[in-house]
Amino acid sequence: MSDADVIYKTDVLIAEDIDAYLDQHHNKSMLRFITCGSVDDGKSTLIGRLLYDSKMIFEDQLASLEADSKSMGTQGQEIDFALLVDGLAAEREQGITIDVAYRFFATEKRKFIVADTPGHEQYTRNMVTGASTADLAVILIDARQGVLTQTRRHSYLVHLLGIRNVILAVNKMDLVDYSQDRFDEIVADCTDFAKSIGMEEFMPIPISGLKGDNIVTLSDTMPWYSSSEYTGTTLINALEEAPINTARMEEAKFRMPVQWVNRPNLDFRGFSGQVASGRIHPGDAVRVLPSGKTSTVKEVVTFDGNLDEAVAGQSVTLTLNDEIDCSRGDVITLADEPVEVADQFEATIVWMTEDEMLPGRPYIMKVGTNRVSATITEPKYEVNVNTTEQLPARTLGLNTIGVCNIATDRPIPFDAYGDNPDLGGFILIDRMTNQTVGAGLIHFALRRAHNIHWQAVDVDRDAHAAQKNQQPALLWFTGLSGSGKSTIANLVEQKLHALGKHTFLLDGDNVRHGLNKDLGFTDVDRVENIRRIGEVAKLMTDAGLIVLTAFISPFIAERRMVREMMPEGEFIEIHVDTPLEVAEQRDVKGLYKKARSGELKNFTGIDSPYEAPENAEITVDTVALSAEEAADVIVARLLGS
Amino acid sequence: MTDLTHLQRLEAESIHIMREVVAEAEKPVMLYSVGKDSAVMLHIARKAFYPSPPPFPLMHVDTTWKFQAMYELRDRAAKEAGMDLIVHQNPEAKEQGINPFDHGSVHTDMWKTEGLKQALDKFGFDAAFGGARRDEEKSRAKERVFSFRSANHRWDPKNQRPELWKLYNARKSKGESIRVFPLSNWTELDIWQYIHLENIEIVPLYLSQPRPTVERDGLLLMVDDDRFPLEEGEVPEMKSIRFRTLGCYPLTGAVESEAQTLPEIIQEMLLTTTSERQGRAIDHDQAASMEKKKQEGYF
Numbered sequence: 001m002s003d004a005d006v007i008y009k010t011d012v013l014i015a016e017d018i019d020a021y022l023d024q025h026h027n028k029s030m031l032r033f034i035t036c037g038s039v040d041d042g043k044s045t046l047i048g049r050l051l052y053d054s055k056m057i058f059e060d061q062l063a064s065l066e067a068d069s070k071s072m073g074t075q076g077q078e079i080d081f082a083l084l085v086d087g088l089a090a091e092r093e094q095g096i097t098i099d100v101a102y103r104f105f106a107t108e109k110r111k112f113i114v115a116d117t118p119g120h121e122q123y124t125r126n127m128v129t130g131a132s133t134a135d136l137a138v139i140l141i142d143a144r145q146g147v148l149t150q151t152r153r154h155s156y157l158v159h160l161l162g163i164r165n166v167i168l169a170v171n172k173m174d175l176v177d178y179s180q181d182r183f184d185e186i187v188a189d190c191t192d193f194a195k196s197i198g199m200e201e202f203m204p205i206p207i208s209g210l211k212g213d214n215i216v217t218l219s220d221t222m223p224w225y226s227s228s229e230y231t232g233t234t235l236i237n238a239l240e241e242a243p244i245n246t247a248r249m250e251e252a253k254f255r256m257p258v259q260w261v262n263r264p265n266l267d268f269r270g271f272s273g274q275v276a277s278g279r280i281h282p283g284d285a286v287r288v289l290p291s292g293k294t295s296t297v298k299e300v301v302t303f304d305g306n307l308d309e310a311v312a313g314q315s316v317t318l319t320l321n322d323e324i325d326c327s328r329g330d331v332i333t334l335a336d337e338p339v340e341v342a343d344q345f346e347a348t349i350v351w352m353t354e355d356e357m358l359p360g361r362p363y364i365m366k367v368g369t370n371r372v373s374a375t376i377t378e379p380k381y382e383v384n385v386n387t388t389e390q391l392p393a394r395t396l397g398l399n400t401i402g403v404c405n406i407a408t409d410r411p412i413p414f415d416a417y418g419d420n421p422d423l424g425g426f427i428l429i430d431r432m433t434n435q436t437v438g439a440g441l442i443h444f445a446l447r448r449a450h451n452i453h454w455q456a457v458d459v460d461r462d463a464h465a466a467q468k469n470q471q472p473a474l475l476w477f478t479g480l481s482g483s484g485k486s487t488i489a490n491l492v493e494q495k496l497h498a499l500g501k502h503t504f505l506l507d508g509d510n511v512r513h514g515l516n517k518d519l520g521f522t523d524v525d526r527v528e529n530i531r532r533i534g535e536v537a538k539l540m541t542d543a544g545l546i547v548l549t550a551f552i553s554p555f556i557a558e559r560r561m562v563r564e565m566m567p568e569g570e571f572i573e574i575h576v577d578t579p580l581e582v583a584e585q586r587d588v589k590g591l592y593k594k595a596r597s598g599e600l601k602n603f604t605g606i607d608s609p610y611e612a613p614e615n616a617e618i619t620v621d622t623v624a625l626s627a628e629e630a631a632d633v634i635v636a637r638l639l640g641s
Numbered sequence: 642m643t644d645l646t647h648l649q650r651l652e653a654e655s656i657h658i659m660r661e662v663v664a665e666a667e668k669p670v671m672l673y674s675v676g677k678d679s680a681v682m683l684h685i686a687r688k689a690f691y692p693s694p695p696p697f698p699l700m701h702v703d704t705t706w707k708f709q710a711m712y713e714l715r716d717r718a719a720k721e722a723g724m725d726l727i728v729h730q731n732p733e734a735k736e737q738g739i740n741p742f743d744h745g746s747v748h749t750d751m752w753k754t755e756g757l758k759q760a761l762d763k764f765g766f767d768a769a770f771g772g773a774r775r776d777e778e779k780s781r782a783k784e785r786v787f788s789f790r791s792a793n794h795r796w797d798p799k800n801q802r803p804e805l806w807k808l809y810n811a812r813k814s815k816g817e818s819i820r821v822f823p824l825s826n827w828t829e830l831d832i833w834q835y836i837h838l839e840n841i842e843i844v845p846l847y848l849s850q851p852r853p854t855v856e857r858d859g860l861l862l863m864v865d866d867d868r869f870p871l872e873e874g875e876v877p878e879m880k881s882i883r884f885r886t887l888g889c890y891p892l893t894g895a896v897e898s899e900a901q902t903l904p905e906i907i908q909e910m911l912l913t914t915t916s917e918r919q920g921r922a923i924d925h926d927q928a929a930s931m932e933k934k935k936q937e938g939y940f
Contacts, residue, residue, distance in 0.1 A: 018908040026838055030647035099801070101782040102775050104828045111647040113826055125803055132805040247644055259660040264693035272690075274657045274807070303688035313645050315656035315689070328664055352803055366808050369664070425806045434812040436802045 028106065031244055034115040034130040034163075036154040037140030042171045046140065046209030047103055047116055050236075053216055054105040100130045109240045124385065124399040125352040127157050128439060132425065135245045136165040138235075143176045143206075147189040152197075153385045155190075159199045160348065160401070160441070162418060165242045166202040169235060173222065174208040180224040197388055205235055249312040253337040254278030255415065255423055257368035258330045262317050270301055270317035271326055273369070276422035278334070279311045280318070285335035288326045289413035294335050295322035329370035331413040331423065339413045339423060342445030345406050348383075349376070351396040353430070353437040358524055359395065360531040362561045363437065365408060367426035373409040373564065374428065375531075380404060395524055396438075405446060409564070417441035431557055432611075464544030468502045472541040473638065474566055477550045478559060478613060479576030480605050481591055482583040484622050484630070485550040488576060491631035493548055499639070504540055506533055507550040521602045527558055534562035541570060546638075554604045556611045574634060575616035580605050582623060648835055655682075655823040656689040657807060658786055659770070662821050663696055665811035666768035669821075670727070672757075673699040673719070675711040676887045677843050678772030680718070681832055682824055684841050686770075687722050694723035700769075702760055703730045704752035706741055706889035708865050710844050718842070729760035741891040742870055748889070758794045761818060768811070768819040776828045786825050792816030833910065837903040846884045847906065849898040853877035860894035885910075 014021050037043045103114040115130030117123070131137065137158040141151055158166060168190055176182045187204045194202060205214060206222055213219035215235050218226060226232045233241075255276045262270040280286075284297045300307040301317040310316045318332065326332070331339050351357050357376060365374035382393035382402040396402045417424030421441075428438035465472050475492065477485040486507050493505045512519075516532055519525040530553050537547045553559055563571040583605070584592040595603035602608045613619075618637050620630040645653070662669050671686060673679045686695040699719050719726035731739075734751040741748040761769060775782045785801050787809045802810050813819060824832070836843060846863075853864040855875055862869075863884075864877045869891065871877070882895035883906070900906045 014908055014911045018904040021911075022834065022837065022904060022907065026646060026648065026834060028647045029644055030650050099783050099798070100803075102826065103782060104776050104826070106828075106830070111828075111831070129803040129805050244644075246650065259657070260664050260690075262690065262693055268692060270692075272660055274653055301692070303691040311645070313650055313653055315653040315660075317691070364812070366810065369661075421806055425808065427803075427805055427808045427810060429810050429812055434810070434814050436810045439803070439805050 024108075028109060028111050029244060030111045030113065031136060031239060031242060032113045032115070032134050033136040033138060033239065034117060034127070034134040034158075035138045035140060036117055036127055036130075036158065037171075038142070038145070038148055038150040041140040041142045041145075042209045043116065043140055046138075046169070046171065046207075046215075047114055049209045049212060049215060050112075050114070051103060051105050053212065054107065100126045107236060107240060112239060124153070124157065124401070125350065125439075127154065128161060128350050128352075131158055131161040131163060132421070132439070134161075134163055136167065136239070136242045137163045138167045138169050139202075140169050140171050141186060141190075143170050143172045143179075143182055143186065146186050147193065149386045151190075152193055152387075155194060155199060156197050156383075156385050156388060159197050162421060162441075164200075166199065167235070167238055168202045168204040170204060170206045171209055173206045173213060174211050178206070178213075178219075178221045180222070183225075203231060203233070203238055205231070205233060205238060207235055246313040249277040249420070250279060252277035252312070252420060254280050254284075254332075254334045255339060255420060256280070256316075256318070256332045257370070257422065258326060258328055258332060259369050261327055268319070269323075270319045271332065272315070272317045273332070274315045275310050275312050276368075277312045277420055279309055280334075281309050282306075286318075286320065287333050287335045287338050288324060289331045289333060289339050290341040290411050291325055291330070292338070293324040293326075295320040295324050297321075329368070329412075331368060339415055340445055341411045341413050343408045343411045344377075344446040345408075345414070346380075346443045346446060347404060347406050347426075347440040348401060348443065349396060349404050349406075349428070349438050349440040350401050351398060351438050353435060354398050355430075355437070356398075356523075357396040357438065358527045359404075360524075360527045361555075361557055362409075362431065362564070364429040364431055365406075365426050365440075366429065367412060367414060367442075368423050370412050372412055375407055375561075376404045377407050378405040403443075406440070414442055414445075416444055431560065461542040461544065464542065466544075468544045470501055470544065470546065471570075472544050473546050473570050473572055474537050474541055474562070475546065475548045475572050475574055475634070475638070476553070476559065476562065477548065477574045477576055478553045478616075480578055480580060480583045480610055481552055481603070482586045482588055483576040483578035484627055485552075485576045487627045488620065488622075488630045488634070489548045489550040491627055492634050495631060495635045496546060496638075499635075501546055502544065503546045503548060505548045505550070506537060511536075511551075521608075523602075523608075526554065530555075530558040530562065534558075534565050537562070538565050541566065552604050552610070554608065554610045556613070559613065572618065572638065573613055573616040575613045575619040576622060576630075577612075577619050578622045648831065648838065651827055651831060652685060652688070652835070654826065655685045658809070658821065658823040659686055659689040659695075661809050661811065662768050662770065662819075663690070665809075666819065668764075668766050669697040669768040669770065670700045670761075670764070670766040671695070671697055671724075671770040672772070673701050673715070673726075674772065674887075675701065675707065675715045675718075675844060676772070677832055677836060677847060678774065678824060678827075680841050680843050681827070681835055682770060682772045683718060683722060684839060685823065697770075698725040698727050700727040700729065700760060700764075700766075702753060702756045703728050704748070704756070704889050705730060705735070706748075706752075706868075706891060708844070708846055708863070708887060708890045708893075710846050711887060714842065714844050727760070727764065729756060729763070731756035731759060740868075741889050748892075752889075761794070766818065767813065768821055770821050770823060772824050773822050774827050774829070774832075775822075775825050784822065784825075786822055787811060788820045788822065789813065790818050790820060794818070830907070830910065833903065833907045837907065844887060846887060848902070849881050849883040849900050849905075851879045851881050852895070854880045854882060854895065861897065862893070863890055863895055865890040 035043050101116045103116060105112050117127045117130040139154050170183055170186050183206045206225055207214045213221055218234060256273040258271045258273050260272045262272050282297050282299055286297055287294045298319040298321045300310045333339055359376045359379055362373045362375050365372050379393045380403045381390040382400055384391055385401055393402050415423040424442040426440045427436050430437045477489050479485050489505055493503050496503045511533060516529050519529050533549055537549055540547045594600040595606040604610050618634055620633060701715055731752055739748055739751045773781055785804050790796060854861055855877055880897055881899060883898045884895050898909055900909045
């Protein structure tokens with residue numbers, strides 16, 4: 001029996017007493033880790049080696065591996081372990097790993113889930129994804145190359161995501177003659193920059209993934225590694241002994257985000273969720289956030305019977321002794337250890353999509369089991385992940401990381417990411433494409449979120465409206481340049497004014513020259529332009545006015561943002577519908593001509609998109625109707641409804 | 642410290658995933674193939690929503706060529722879980738008499754791939770649980786837990802959403818649907834250990850017993866009913882066999898085995914040297930065949 005057999009499988013025990021073997025194996029723990037390294041650091045080879053040594057590779061796979069190694073491999077006649085893990089056809093042809101892949105193997109003590117993430121530059125998002133669920137990180141370094149820019153980046157990201165156990169695997173030792181000096185040199189380099197990013201410790205191990213040195217057993221090739229200067233630990237041994245996050249989270253304060261209210265009949269109302277941290281028992285006094293209501297735990301219910309205790313990591317259903325409001329998105333805590341509740345935060349954000357982040361645009365934010373609308377109010381700086389230098393930033397692009405202020409549309413329960421990743425990690429989702437566009441880590445609530453309270457006013461919006469004897473509304477005209485928005489809005493205002501209504505028209509002239517004169521025509525500025533107009537319009541409707549706005553407002557997302565600022569029914573979207581050809585033919589201000597000649601950039605309809613409304617309250621067809629007729633239609637609809 | 646075992650952690654994760662789907666999808670369904678992975682998935686669904694029954698139906702996309710023993714367990718398991726069972730058989734395949742003996746890969750395309758698309762469209766399910774695991778083969782290893790399909794049910798491996806922490810983005814655009822794989826992080830060994838520990842009923846075909854067999858193209862096939870066309874001179878031979886994976890009986894290869902109990906199966910599995918998918922004809926075509934099939938809509 002080889003040494004590898006002892007570590008991975010006690011074949012004798014399996015053969016002679018399977019029941020004893022199973023008893024032993026039902027009680028394994030599980031460790032999730034991520035491997036990160038640069039393109040040629042030998043990550044895939046190392047993972048292939050771990051699978052191979054743990055016999056997770058079967059004969060038929062091995063046969064096809066051997067055949068593939070000869071036709072596509074890079075190791076001559078030898079087995080190319082990398083081919084085992086390079087899954088998708090495209091990347092097998094290109095010889096690179098392009099996405100996060102999850103791999104599994106087990107030793108006598110533990111089951112392991114490995115997130116294999118690519119090393120090249122453009123894939124920061126994949127590494128962050130893989131690291132988000134990892135208990136430990138293995139950072140690979142090619143012994144010939146030493147510490148590279150990528151090594152710094154990987155270390156920074158690992159540290160950012162809060163991974164406390166880091167193994168520095170100095171790989172390809174066989175190619176530097178198993179040199180102790182080379183190993184020492186690399187470790188010294190790493191120690192320096194680990195300190196600079198705040199990483200407290202890491203465990204360096206000299207290995208060869210290809211030859212198997214110091215993976216399962218200590219290799220004869222590096223006798224120096226067993227001396228007292230070093231840990232003398234093999235990679236497998238280090239993986240088996242590392243602490244697991246859920247175990248650490250058990251000692252933290254109790255938190256359970258509510259996933260689902262379990263209500264099979266009128267007599268049972270339970271709150272289902274996975275315990276994020278801490279422990280809970282029947283009888284414990286609990287608090288539900290954000291409401292702050294308290295009760296005590298009646299039962300910890302599971303299919304396998306009620307429990308005396310539930311701990312971090314377990315999925316359970318809690319019943320309470322009082323009928324209190326509690327639903328998906330709420331967090332249950334111990335009564336005297338509540339989570340914070342706030343609606344403004346500072347957070348680190350990792351941007352994960354081609355379209356750049358737009359401050360001011362509302363994104364969907366998912367944190368715990370909560371889903372809210374969130375806007376990035378202020379990017380503070382971008383972090384150069386290679387140097388950790390802070391750079392000024394107005395936005396974030398694909399695979400960049402920055403620190404931003406973020407505001408949610410209502411207060412949410414949270415913990416700082418460093419205290420509790422389940423309650424401090426979030427994703428941002430684009431409302432149009434539904435893609436996950438960013439991920440974030442909450443640092444803390446902004447103090448103003450705690451301190452600014454809405455001043456309750458005695459003369460409220462209802463009083464303002466009653467005095468004017470009208471229903472406030474925001475008539476939002478949207479359409480291409482030259483569609484006739486301003487003309488029609490003007491006519492509508494005249495007609496309403498004549499009818500004794502109190503109105504105000506916001507258009508390009510009175511807004512662009514004053515309130516928004518600092519804004520240009522980039523996507524970021526267009527979003528901010530609309531946000532400010534929306535806020536001003538909202539204040540005016542609070543004052544009881546009927547507000548008319550005439551802006552191209554090309555993006556659905558921003559129009560929706562304004563709609564959501566307003567009370568139900570007060571936002572009336574009016575699509576001034578004119579085909580591009582017609583608007584361009586009219587070209588009242590000569591702008592289309594300039595845009596076509598390239599003189600004018602970012603012109604809506606030409607080199608910047610116009611997203612037509614899907615469900616506008618009113619649509620007027622300016623080809624069929626004159627401006628007068630269109631205005632009459634709108635006034636009739638407004639006062640008729 | 643309590644130190645949850647790996648099976649407890651896997652179970653808790655699967656429960657979490659199922660509850661997220663129920664909370665966020667409009668009309669979920671659980672695809673149930675009657676195999677061992679389906680058995681585990683159904684068992685966990687019962688745990689996830691207890692004391693409520695799982696708040697979605699089970700659906701079997703049937704090819705009419707499954708083993709008889711599978712049909713028997715299917716109906717009973719659904720009933721025990723208190724769930725509705727939908728059985729869908731592709732009417733076109735039925736009409737044309739598509740079968741694995743005469744039609745080769747068309748059989749899988751029409752009954753399974755097309756049948757599944759039809760069934761999801763017909764009932765308007767927007768999220769379907771499947772029992773696939775990442776350790777099954779290479780392209781699965783990169784598939785997300787929440788895996789999106791276009792309106793044409795195609796999978797785009799280059800355009801998958803990142804999944805961080807326990808946060809799943811279940812928002813879908815019009816026409817899109819989601820395949821959800823709550824057992825993504827389980828291995829074959831985990832599945833067997835869990836079945837053993839939890840005492841989950843599985844189709845007896847997983848356990849060895851003398852059964853009538855013939856050998857074709859290197860696969861050991863079981864003569865499950867009289868639709869099996871025997872070639873001239875071919876006489877079924879009684880052999881002690883079991884199956885590591887169950888599909889359509891004419892496409893599923895058995896292994897000769899003496900393992901009659903779960904521990905013996907696990908024992909054999911640990912000492913054996915071929916992967917479970919080798920018993921399936923579908924993967925043999927080419928290295929990337931599963932990835933291609935999935936892009937076309939195969940589960």
